[in-house]
Amino acid sequence: MQSNQPQQKRGPARDVVDYELLFDCVHCGLCLEACPTYILTRAEMDSPRGRIYQMKALAEARLDADADVVRHLDFCLGCRGCETACPSGVRYGALIEQTRAWIENNYRRPLSDRVRRWLIGALFPYPSRLRxxxxxxxxxxxxxxxxxxxxxxxxxLREWIELVPALTGNGARSSTAPAPDGRGPVAVHHGCVAQVLADSANRSAERLLGAAGYKVVPLPRTVCxxxxxxxxxxxxxxLEFARANVRAIEQSGAEYVISTASGCSTxxxxxxxLLKDDPELAQSARDVSARVKELSLLLAGERQPATRRFECVVTYHDACHLAHGxxxxxxxxxxxxxxxxxxxxxxxxxxxxxxSAGTYNLTHPQAARELAQRKADAIxxxxxxYVVLANPGCQFQIAAELRRRGAxxxxxxxxxxxAMAVFNGNEAKYSDRIS
Ligand code: SF4
Ligand code: SF4
Structure with a gap:
């Protein structure tokens, strides 16, 4: 039936973000000191509160997506440290992802920016191309x-290359665990960049899970x-990648799925x-999400394989998406x-x-370097x-900085x-996994 009511013009607000989410922010500023970019610049527009203000202004068409706004929004690491600090439960991660998607459709970037983003997008999600x-x-x-x-x-260019870990011997001594018919089954998603540059972590995870009595099952072909x-x-x-992975994980029959890259786990x-409106896969996607675990959870308590004595002093770096996501x-x-x-x-x-923050150290090398230096000082x-962490990107970033200062x-x-503690206390055997 046709309505006689004039069709309401769709305002810009609904196109930028889930508009209602913006009102969760009460502008208290408690997130500011948890924000790495605010710590670096002390500029309100580089803080979570300032960025939310800009998103709202974009949504209400009070602000144009110009170079200045895009610079402040691009400068965000997407680390979600602000979510942890926020007492109002602001879903900053969702807001910045939605805003960036809108920017890509509504703002023409300078040529050099477009070329760099195209290169990263064409290379990194595809292991064969990266290899x-x-x-x-x-x-x-x-x-x-x-x-x-x-x-x-x-x-x-040198600082970019320094981020790439040793390419020869990575994971060469690794072997997939036998798959006892035990707990689980559990599957390890090998990632895209991770399977090229840090596959030893994937293999070690599989060996540890096998040693803990899990049945480790392979995933059919997964993607980024x-x-x-x-x-x-x-x-x-x-969305395309997510759908392909949901199908593959369902097909594997895995009860648990882990990733050794924190951004991928999140x-x-x-x-x-992400797929809540997908008519075919919404329920499957919810099921898959519920199966995602972190390695240390699956190895906790009585399930932890016996380890040898390993005398050393260690600090643990929290990868952003594991801690805040x-x-x-x-x-x-x-x-x-x-x-x-x-x-x-x-x-x-x-x-x-x-x-590190995904490809932030490639797109914003100066700010990334300053943060790496702060981290190296703290370590x-x-x-x-040892500094131990659960994300390959952080491993490359921190290792490059520590190497530069000869630490x-x-x-x-x-x-x-x-795995080094469980399978062999001899560091020499694991030397190709140490950065
Ligand atoms: S995601 Fe990280 S960098 Fe971005 S606003 Fe939040 S705390 Fe700051
Ligand atoms: S994001 Fe949260 S902590 Fe930050 S200003 Fe808004 S309400 Fe306060």
């Missing part, structure tokens, strides 16, 4: 010429979790919300403390972003032997560190 792109560097590294190459490069696209505003492709844990802080620490001989000491602000002040502190993924 191919890194082949020349792997050849140079095998010939022992990588240090020479890095020294000869201009500073900007979509986090990279969600954070950069390419929501359409993020993205998969939020598939239920999934609220997981204590379990990895408890796992480390349970290893005989390990002494855990805390660094200052262990959950402040290290500047160095602890006097530890002897070793950086290891939680899965590799625990």
């Amino acid at each position: 191919a792109a890194l082949t020349p560097l792997a050849i140079i590294e095998r010939a022992g010429l990588r240090p020479l190459l890095q020294r000869a490069m201009p500073r900007g 979790c979509g986090a990279l696209d969600l954070h950069s505003g390419n929501r359409r492709r993020a 993205a998969m844990a939020e598939y239920g919300e 999934m609220g997981i802080r204590e379990q990895p620490r408890a796992l480390l403390r349970s290893i005989p001989g390990v002494k855990l000491v805390e660094m200052e602000m262990p959950d402040l972003c290290c500047g 160095a002040a602890t006097g530890v032997d 002897r502190i070793k950086v290891m993924h939680l899965a590799d560190f625990v």
Whole structure:
């Protein structure tokens, strides 16, 4: 039946964000000191409150998406530290993702920006393309010429290359765990960048789960979790990736799914919300999200495999999405403390972003470097032997900074560190997993 009412013009507000969510912010400012970009610049527009103000102004068409606004919104790391600090439950992560998707459709970026974003989007989510792109560097590294190459490069390029971990031998000694018909089944999503640059963590996780009595099942072909696209505003492709992964995880029959990359864990844990309007997959996505766990949860208590004594002092860095997105802080620490001989000491602000933040260290190298330096200072002040973390991006970022200053502190993924304690106390066997 046709209505005689004039059709209400759809205002800009509904196009930018879930408008009602903006009103959860009461402008108290309690999030400001938890925000890495505000700590760096002390500018209100680089704070969560200032960004929410800009999102609201965009939504109400009081502000145009110009270079200045986009710069402030791009400058956000998406770390969600503000969500932890916010007493009003503001869903900042959802707001910034929605706003960025709107910006991508409503703002024409300068050419250099478009080229860089295109390159990152065309390369990083596809392991075969990334491997191919890194082949020349792997050849140079095998010939022992990588240090020479890095020294000869201009500073900007050198800092990018320094982020790439050793390409030869990564995970070479790893082996998939036998799959006892025990608890679980559990599947490890190998990620995209992670499977190229940090696959040892995936393999170590599988071995540990097997040793803990879980049946480890392979996933049918999975793709990037979509986090990279969600954070950069390419929501359409993020949805495609999410659908493919939901189907693959369902097909695997896994009761639990883990990722050794914190951003991927959070993205998969939020598939239920992301695909809530999908007529075919909404329920499956909710089921998959409920199955996403963190490795330390599955290895907790009586399920933890026996470990050898391992005398060392360790500090734990909280990867943003694990701490602020999934609220997981204590379990990895408890796992480390349970290893005989390990002494855990805390660094200052262990959950402040290290500047890695997906591809932030490529798009905002200066700010990322400043955050890496703060993190390295905090780690160095602890006097530890190891810094352990549960996200490959943080591993590359922190390791590069510690290497630059000649620090002897070793950086290891939680899965590799625990595997070293469980399977072999001899560090030499795990040397290719230490950054
Ligand atoms: S996500 Fe991180 S960088 Fe962005 S506003 Fe929140 S605390 Fe600041
Ligand atoms: S986001 Fe939360 S903590 Fe920050 S100003 Fe708004 S209400 Fe306060």
